[in-house]
Amino acid sequence: MFSKSDGGLPNIRCGLNRWANNPSAAESFFDSAAKCTAESWKYALSYVGLPFNYPDIKYPSGSSWSSPCGGVSQGSAAAFYCPTNQTLYMPYEGLQVKDFGNRPGVYLAVFAHEYGHHIQQITGIMPAMNEKRYDAGADSAEGLEYSRRLELQAQCFSGMFLGSTVDRGGDVNRAMYNDAWRTQQRGDHGKGPRDHGSDAHSSGWWQTGALKNRNVQCNTWASPSGDVS
Template sequence: MTQPPHGQWPPRGAVQPPPVHGQPPAQWQGAPHHFPPPPPRRSVGAIVAICLGAVAVLVLGLVAIVSLNRDDSDHVANAGYSTLPNTPSQAGLPPSGSSSPSSSTNPFPSSPTKAPSSSSGPQKILKLGDHPILQDPNAGLRNRVCTLPQWQSSQQAAEAFFTAAGKCLDNAWGPFLDAYDLPFTPPALHFPTGASFETECGTIQVGIATAAYYCENNLYVPFRGLQTDQYGNNPGVYLALFAHEYGHHVQEVAGLMDAAWQKIYDAGQNSPAGLEMSRRKELQAQCFSGMFLGAHVDQGGTVSRDMYNKAWNDQETRGDNTSRSQDHGTNAHYASWWRAGASNNRIADCNTFSAPSSAVS
């Protein structure tokens, strides 16, 4: 049994002039998007019997050039329900001459307690807020060099870019998850070229709403869905989108995704509780995406300050305010969770499942 698409990347709002320094941006508005109807609810027993099956993700991948370099001084930690003291850095952007905004001498768990392995090897841990990977306040991704090909808006160049990005993500998240004795395997990457493509979750039509799709440990990136003719040369924005999708793979490998889906099915996908659980899941993937870019910017590779800054600013243009949905979180929360991960590179800051409801609205 496969699971339905568990999340969609909200479309970007219309491009606005850069905000005046010190003032919040005007509300981004976008056209409504019609999502496919949810599938009928399955029984929880059936889901548990097969470890909750597959996970599919349809990501609305409309990306656009955002060249702002804003320097808000009140950047948010823990995704909108607490603030950090003011620091010399500008809104989490790495100051000139620094290493990374999230450099760490002890990025991995300080004293990981591995779950006992069964005779069949490492197993997922079906927990949410109390999941072991979310408990150590000092645990994060190692600062690494990530070298990517120069972005060009062509099928072949995009395949090379995302293939290299996938290797960087594997090298970042694989050792982290291995430290907790979780069954990490990289997702298989696919680059469909047609008007539709087949997955274990069904036939997916490629359109302006399909930039990436995750299903059953497979990550699909149809070049046509990126709309590069409209959204241009913005590798940082594309990288953040891809890292968000990969964040769902991290959730899947860890067992967070299965545990979240069990709660969603119990409550009903379109119930208030089910929609809130969907938002918690999506906002955590946002935070994981931010962690990745924060750990790799200014490390000597090709994840540049410009890429990081544009990804940083792009986040506030996405979310439920733009897509007029209720399953991703407001634009403000969509940005604040990404920035929490990018600023501090601490996975405990990505514990959306223990956050108050007001932080995931």
């Protein structure tokens, strides 16, 4: 199984278009990031004998738009991955640019997280999780734990990508890496379901991926429940 492999992502030089705080520049930035993200994961999957295919990427704008996995009406949505059409949705309005400003490492980590979901989908991890969560009850304690394991593994995959590309002669520099490192408190807040994990675990799994860069270290499915709460 892919998640048991001791392989990691190759150390590559990642060329990125310049980030600027506007939708057009953000789209160009993510398009360039997609090239080296694909190169990294294509190599990693080939290493363990698994096929790779490219996801689509869409950049919806405005307050109302739809996808096969749900839509947005009169509001903004964060980035998400839709397995139905294997597409990353990267709405500029959902990137919290007003909070993070001109810090491209933050947005690169978000993109790498959603790309991690694509890897989970094409390797069978996400479909298996969805089946188990459905059987357990999506909003049951067991079902929500399955969701947290999926999200925290995607965090770890995101960390793997930035850790494997930083200081390799490309555009992922130490400042970008450090900005990403410090902003991974993206766990569950408010009164919503506990389906992503705590801030501490969201940050901790990302940092594990960044430091270890090994698929086996990102195997949230073999971790105790206390490590994915």
